[in-house]
Amino acid sequence: MIWFEVFLLALALSIDAFLVSFSCGLVVKKNKVKNAYKMAFANGFAQFAMPVLGYYGTSAVSGYVKAFDHWIVFFVFLALGVKFILDGLEDKEIACEISSKKKITFKILLIAAFATSIDAFAAGVSLYFIPVSIWLAGLMIGVVTFINSYIGFRLNRLFKKIPTKYIEVFAGVILITLGTKVLIEHMLSHGYDDLMRLF
Numbered sequence: 615m616i617w618f619e620v621f622l623l624a625l626a627l628s629i630d631a632f633l634v635s636f637s638c639g640l641v642v643k644k645n646k647v648k649n650a651y652k653m654a655f656a657n658g659f660a661q662f663a664m665p666v667l668g669y670y671g672t673s674a675v676s677g678y679v680k681a682f683d684h685w686i687v688f689f690v691f692l693a694l695g696v697k698f699i700l701d702g703l704e705d706k707e708i709a710c711e712i713s714s715k716k717k718i719t720f721k722i723l724l725i726a727a728f729a730t731s732i733d734a735f736a737a738g739v740s741l742y743f744i745p746v747s748i749w750l751a752g753l754m755i756g757v758v759t760f761i762n763s764y765i766g767f768r769l770n771r772l773f774k775k776i777p778t779k780y781i782e783v784f785a786g787v788i789l790i791t792l793g794t795k796v797l798i799e800h801m802l803s804h805g806y807d808d809l810m811r812l813f
């Protein structure tokens with residue numbers, strides 16, 4: 615996986631963080647710059663940490679699944695992609711649970727960061743089987759999420775005209791495409807061995 619593909623993965627994974635930050639930006643009226651940075655940092659750090667945790671968690675069992683690593687990558691990305699698309703087609707609104715004082719508290723930051731980074735943990739599992747530095751990949755995912763969260767919070771008026779379902783469906787298509795590419799590349803280079811393993 616080249617770094618451009620890692621960037622596409624980061625872009626897709628950052629969609630939920632973007633949408634949560636977007637909804638928070640609509641609600642919070644004061645200290646928007648400060649709150650935008652707080653939300654962006656929380657989401658970005660979580661999206662950096664979760665792939666790393668998924669990566670090193672997978673290392674404990676890698677010896678048992680090495681022969682099927684390409685299928686794991688494919689199905690994880692496929693599952694994530696389908697989830698994103700179905701979420702988008704449900705046409706649901708991802709809300710920001712702001713307190714009655716319309717302040718972003720530490721609790722809100724933790725909940726938002728965790729909720730938007732669960733998918734990144736699964737992506738970290740797949741990244742274990744791809745020749746890429748997890749620390750650099752995690753950093754790229756975190757930075758892209760930070761930027762998109764900040765943009766979503768600060769520029770919500772501009773993005774309000776774009777239905778969120780299109781954004782989520784687009785992210786799902788990216789993930790499915792990446793997973794399919796990994797599978798096809800592996801089959802092209804090891805197709806004969808894979809076929810022999812079936813018999």
